[in-house]
Amino acid sequence: MKKTDVNHYQHYLNVVDCQQACPAHTPVPEYIRLITQKRFGDAYMLNWQSNVFPGILGRVCDRPCEPACRRTRVEDKAVAICRLKRVTADYKEDIRERLPKAPKQTNGKRIALIGAGPASLTVARDLLPLGYQIDLFERDSKAGGMMRSQIPQFRLPHQVLDEELDYILDMGVNTHFDHPIKSLESLLSQDYHAIFIGTGAPKGRHLHLPGFDDCKDDINIGIDWLSGVSFGHITQAPKRVVVLGGGNTAMDCCRTAKRLGATDVKVLVRSSFEAMKASPWEKEDAIAEAIEILADHSPLKYQRSEDGHMRVSFEKVISSYDKSNNRTLTKTGETLDIDCDLVLVAIGQDTSFPWIERHIGLKFNDWSQPVLNKATLQSTLPQVFFGGDSAFGPENIITAVAHGHKAAISIDLYCQGKDPENRPDSDFNLISQKMGMHEWRYDNQIEHHQRRNVPHIDWQQASQELATEVELGFDEKLALKEAQRCLNCDIQTVFSESKCIECSACEDICPLDCINFIDDIPQSGDPETLLKGKLRVEKAHSEQDYFISDKLNTGHIMVKDEDVCVHCGLCAERCPTGAWDMQKLILSNIEATIK
Amino acid sequence: MSYAKSKFRHPNLEVNDIGLTYRDYEGVVSTLCAGCGHDSISASIIHACAELSIPPHKIAKMSGIGCSSKAPNYFLNRSHGFNSVHGRMPSVTTGANLANKDLCYLAMSGDGDTASIGLGQFAHVIRRRLDMVYLVANNGVYGLTKGQLAATSDKGAKNKAGEISPFNEIDLCVMALQLGASFVARCFSGDRKQLVSILKAAICHQGFAFIDIISPCVTFNNQANSKRSYDYVQQHVSTGAVSDFVPVKDEISCDLPSGNYHDICLHDGSLIRLYKVAKDYRSDDKLHAVNMIEAHKAKQQILTGLFYVNPAIDTYHEVNQTSDTPLNQLREDALCPGQRVLKSINGSFR
Numbered sequence A: 001m002k003k004t005d006v007n008h009y010q011h012y013l014n015v016v017d018c019q020q021a022c023p024a025h026t027p028v029p030e031y032i033r034l035i036t037q038k039r040f041g042d043a044y045m046l047n048w049q050s051n052v053f054p055g056i057l058g059r060v061c062d063r064p065c066e067p068a069c070r071r072t073r074v075e076d077k078a079v080a081i082c083r084l085k086r087v088t089a090d091y092k093e094d095i096r097e098r099l100p101k102a103p104k105q106t107n108g109k110r111i112a113l114i115g116a117g118p119a120s121l122t123v124a125r126d127l128l129p130l131g132y133q134i135d136l137f138e139r140d141s142k143a144g145g146m147m148r149s150q151i152p153q154f155r156l157p158h159q160v161l162d163e164e165l166d167y168i169l170d171m172g173v174n175t176h177f178d179h180p181i182k183s184l185e186s187l188l189s190q191d192y193h194a195i196f197i198g199t200g201a202p203k204g205r206h207l208h209l210p211g212f213d214d215c216k217d218d219i220n221i222g223i224d225w226l227s228g229v230s231f232g233h234i235t236q237a238p239k240r241v242v243v244l245g246g247g248n249t250a251m252d253c254c255r256t257a258k259r260l261g262a263t264d265v266k267v268l269v270r271s272s273f274e275a276m277k278a279s280p281w282e283k284e285d286a287i288a289e290a291i292e293i294l295a296d297h298s299p300l301k302y303q304r305s306e307d308g309h310m311r312v313s314f315e316k317v318i319s320s321y322d323k324s325n326n327r328t329l330t331k332t333g334e335t336l337d338i339d340c341d342l343v344l345v346a347i348g349q350d351t352s353f354p355w356i357e358r359h360i361g362l363k364f365n366d367w368s369q370p371v372l373n374k375a376t377l378q379s380t381l382p383q384v385f386f387g388g389d390s391a392f393g394p395e396n397i398i399t400a401v402a403h404g405h406k407a408a409i410s411i412d413l414y415c416q417g418k419d420p421e422n423r424p425d426s427d428f429n430l431i432s433q434k435m436g437m438h439e440w441r442y443d444n445q446i447e448h449h450q451r452r453n454v455p456h457i458d459w460q461q462a463s464q465e466l467a468t469e470v471e472l473g474f475d476e477k478l479a480l481k482e483a484q485r486c487l488n489c490d491i492q493t494v495f496s497e498s499k500c501i502e503c504s505a506c507e508d509i510c511p512l513d514c515i516n517f518i519d520d521i522p523q524s525g526d527p528e529t530l531l532k533g534k535l536r537v538e539k540a541h542s543e544q545d546y547f548i549s550d551k552l553n554t555g556h557i558m559v560k561d562e563d564v565c566v567h568c569g570l571c572a573e574r575c576p577t578g579a580w581d582m583q584k585l586i587l588s589n590i591e592a593t594i595k
Numbered sequence B: 001m002s003y004a005k006s007k008f009r010h011p012n013l014e015v016n017d018i019g020l021t022y023r024d025y026e027g028v029v030s031t032l033c034a035g036c037g038h039d040s041i042s043a044s045i046i047h048a049c050a051e052l053s054i055p056p057h058k059i060a061k062m063s064g065i066g067c068s069s070k071a072p073n074y075f076l077n078r079s080h081g082f083n084s085v086h087g088r089m090p091s092v093t094t095g096a097n098l099a100n101k102d103l104c105y106l107a108m109s110g111d112g113d114t115a116s117i118g119l120g121q122f123a124h125v126i127r128r129r130l131d132m133v134y135l136v137a138n139n140g141v142y143g144l145t146k147g148q149l150a151a152t153s154d155k156g157a158k159n160k161a162g163e164i165s166p167f168n169e170i171d172l173c174v175m176a177l178q179l180g181a182s183f184v185a186r187c188f189s190g191d192r193k194q195l196v197s198i199l200k201a202a203i204c205h206q207g208f209a210f211i212d213i214i215s216p217c218v219t220f221n222n223q224a225n226s227k228r229s230y231d232y233v234q235q236h237v238s239t240g241a242v243s244d245f246v247p248v249k250d251e252i253s254c255d256l257p258s259g260n261y262h263d264i265c266l267h268d269g270s271l272i273r274l275y276k277v278a279k280d281y282r283s284d285d286k287l288h289a290v291n292m293i294e295a296h297k298a299k300q301q302i303l304t305g306l307f308y309v310n311p312a313i314d315t316y317h318e319v320n321q322t323s324d325t326p327l328n329q330l331r332e333d334a335l336c337p338g339q340r341v342l343k344s345i346n347g348s349f350r
């Protein structure tokens, strides 16, 4: 069989499930180890380097890392990666001295950023230390984008937001608040060396059903209503509120309505409860705050009665899925009427570029999205780059950050007259963790305890206070315990064929049956198919690759299934010749690994 | 240094007929040298017992003294066990077997424990046809006492300290054949597939089953000139027949394979299926077995595989017509029937 290519870091990076799943490739296990050593400031800085907003993301990140976490494949629940990130922010010392500074002498290149959301701010953070001069244009009077206008304070307090925004703004961004850009053409005429567009996806969708016109005064677009609340224009909600939609916006709407005085809040969603787009923890919190979620209900019409009351009608539906997971909704004929005083529509949002003239050479596709090079985020106007929700539609903060890093690399290359497609890559290093005979530089004992819950304020109190953060975060003791659950997936099992004497000690000791010594398979092709039935235990998940060795002395090959290895180091401890070693993967330039 | 294995298990681990996985047959983490062949033997025993779905409490692990005799601590920690005196495991096993013939006696010894201090006990337990599985982990040295040459080392063999063996070796398989063992095999700890299937057959065999397992000592006998090193054995091992174990439950359902094979039906109805590699291979002829072993030695080869099996021999209990109920289950009134019976027994001698 073909030996696994380990001359590049990709195989090893894949093994670090959480880091690979994080759009910004945050070195998760490394910061969790720093937490276990109570080096909170160091752990914070490591995060800050990759994801720019550890305090913010430690509270509201969509956490794509957690479903990927290796622990979910050997037990129920992931490590509380996200909430451990918050711990680094909560317990760090003052780190301002450690932040990079813009050089006194600029490099003479001027960059315009449009929109002050996480995408633009990441570009600013990456380019300022390189000497770029940054002009930031923002429609609102403060920075933060949707992190300020949409995400409610009970999930993300403004002082947390302000602290991390200021770290960047204080590096020397020329800010222009209350300054909407109304014409890209005129901005282009100001001779910026490059322009980054990070204007998000600000246009909420309406739901036009029969009766809409009669009721439209009491039907609001969710995201507009939330920003009204955030900016203090809306301070009250009527008694009965219906929220349409099942994503995170719907969850923020219903929980906010409750805090503004609504007593009867219902969320109605067409999908099944399980298939709702909202993160499981958002749903749990809403339910804990006594909000009713009615799944499998498709809205039919709005109605206004003679006496002025509003009613929304729904039909019960059944979701079913075919083999390729396409959903079909079957109507049941059963209907449900709900009387209410306010409807909040949270069924999606879109980008909006009325301020980009269509004749300036910036091409749009059929869906009115800019045509972009995926690898560089460059538009068809070479000096214009996109990122965040504005690039490919609504995503989340960490994706916006990842785009920001990617675009900053492109802009830097472009401004030096280089081709942004010709990108630098990261170097990697594998550092042996061996210390003496059988001691390791990391704690290789496996902690079997289940995930710890994050403490929160009383739910009754929570649903009454708009600006009080619900979650209290881990205290130090809980944090240290939870941090022990990390399996150190960045400590790689590295194999050297020439040292192996084929004693099978590693194969026998491995608690997860990862290691196999088998006859070589002469055919080439998909390893999963070729290896079927040949290993100790059948592969359980396809996410992870095999690690396949060259031929050994007897002609056998070593095949390790990376899938459920818990990085306990026993294979390396029991190997008489050091053919296995536990080595830490270190990437020199993590931003460059974002592909 | 890790003292325990993670409790996490592979989600697709096979569950046997009594609801256990092989991990339920493990022992504590081995303290033998990393890479010791004995650890592979332990692992093979774990898999063999799990695959046979033997309830762990139906097994008794017996051993003497040596690294090999320590090994039972590293497998089957839900089973019974007796770590006895150097070379005296056969007597202790005999006693245990007399008291409770219902257990499966799995004995692990070394070449020192068996071929030196315990040679007499070895001979007699074979002669008595005790129903047990007797394993010797053969590394050519006394591992535990730092590598002195064992009596299984060939004449001229040199240990790590430079000591040279002046005498001919004892071949325990040849001895076992000569003394009447009804199941005799030689394996290599590094050939897991063969070892597991022969172990399973030995466990199912009723009678005395002996397996000599070449098991390299990585610390004291793995040097370049050693004939028990991984390298040497991997290069010189050969087999007369590849064996497969077919459990009773699979016998009817499985398709018969093609090729030159030969089935031997064991006492419990399971089969050993032998795929012949050597044309003249047979497993029912002691003399032939001894010849094959010696012929391979002359060619500098180590012959492995099942050498001899007689599935229909009477065992110790049958020969001695012991009671059907194991002694430890007989009630006091049956074991000590009282004055009246004693009198009649004494009377029979008059």
Ligand SMILES: Cc1cc2nc3c(=O)[nH]c(=O)nc-3n(C[C@H](O)[C@H](O)[C@H](O)COP(=O)(O)OP(=O)(O)OC[C@H]3O[C@@H](n4cnc5c(N)ncnc54)[C@H](O)[C@@H]3O)c2cc1C
Binding pocket: A060, A061, A062, A114, A115, A116, A117, A118, A119, A120, A137, A138, A139, A140, A144, A145, A146, A147, A150, A151, A179, A180, A181, A182, A198, A199, A200, A201, A202, A223, A226, A248, A249, A252, A355, A387, A388, A389, A390, A394, A395, A396, A397, A398, A400
């Ligand atoms: C209700 C809600 C809750 C959310 N919760 C989460 C969450 O918990 N976790 C998460 O990761 N993500 C969440 N998101 C998504 C997240 O907020 C966005 O994906 C993210 O903020 C996108 O960042 P961005 O930099 O692309 O743009 P944005 O954050 O949208 O920022 C764009 C900025 O550009 C400004 N702008 C727009 N047009 C112009 C113009 N013409 N001139 C000048 N300025 C302009 C806007 O005022 C805004 O400040 C949520 C979204 C919503 C709607």
Ligand SMILES: Cc1ncc(C[n+]2csc(CCOP(=O)(O)OP(=O)(O)O)c2C)c(N)n1
Binding pocket: B065, B066, B067, B068, B069, B086, B109, B110, B111, B112, B113, B114, B117, B137, B139, B141, B142, B143, B144, B145, B150
């Ligand atoms: C009565 C007695 N004599 C001598 C010893 C010392 N001793 C301990 S182990 C051993 C030899 C063990 O050799 P072997 O059975 O081959 O086991 P290995 O360690 O090689 O697996 C000896 C001689 C002893 N423990 N007891």
Ligand code: SF4
Binding pocket: A493, A509, A510, A511, A512, A513, A514, A515, A564, A565, A566, A567, A568, A569, A570, A571, A572
């Ligand atoms: S580190 Fe080695 S022994 Fe531990 S689970 Fe991974 S492969 Fe198995």
Ligand code: SF4
Binding pocket: A499, A500, A501, A502, A503, A504, A505, A506, A507, A571, A574, A575, A576, A577, A578, A579, A580, B035
């Ligand atoms: S323990 Fe080491 S020498 Fe033995 S088989 Fe595994 S890698 Fe090879």
Ligand code: SF4
Binding pocket: B031, B032, B033, B035, B036, B037, B038, B067, B068, B139, B143, B144, B216, B217, B218, B219, B220
């Ligand atoms: S000394 Fe030899 S026999 Fe004993 S544990 Fe070490 S390698 Fe195994």
Ligand SMILES: [Mg+2]
Binding pocket: B066, B110, B111, B112, B137, B138, B139, B140, B141, B142, B143, B150
């Ligand atoms: Mg020995």
